Amino acid sequence: MAEQHAAQSRPAQPGPAQPHIPRPGPYAGRPVGSDREALAVAIQEARDGRAGGGVPIGAALVVDGEVLASGHNQRVQLASPILHGETDCLANAGRLPASVYARATMVTTLSPCDMCTGAILLYGIPRVIIGENRTFYGAEDLLRLRGVEVVVLDDAECVALMEEFIAAEPDLWNEDIGEE
């Protein structure tokens, strides 16, 4: 039964895997002068994601005062279990040298889950801006424990986005955080 289910849920094979093409997104190059301005980009990504029928969590990678790439949760749009706001953003940024990650700030509308926290730690991103951690408290304590600077802005717009979504799509939200 498990095999049958796996076969059914697997999309048709599109042929050989294609190299990943970076797509920094519509906000790349935008200068950001403050944490709030950086969060505004992540919020716009979250809204873009919700408008596309998806989970409203967005992220941006800021390097040297400007947006390098942004992204949003792609669970619905790309049927992806691993493209959260932060990991979609990292994928969109493409392959980067360690020296760039070392100067980067990850900006996310919601407290990062275990997976995204792992990606932030793996690439040595030293600073994380979080829109809110009221609707979901991820692994931000682990980030702090590992020396990452964590700034929580407790933004009302981020809270409202998630509250609206969780109320409207509870099953989709539970799927996104690995719960029934």
Ligand SMILES: [Zn+2]
């Ligand atoms: Zn995540």
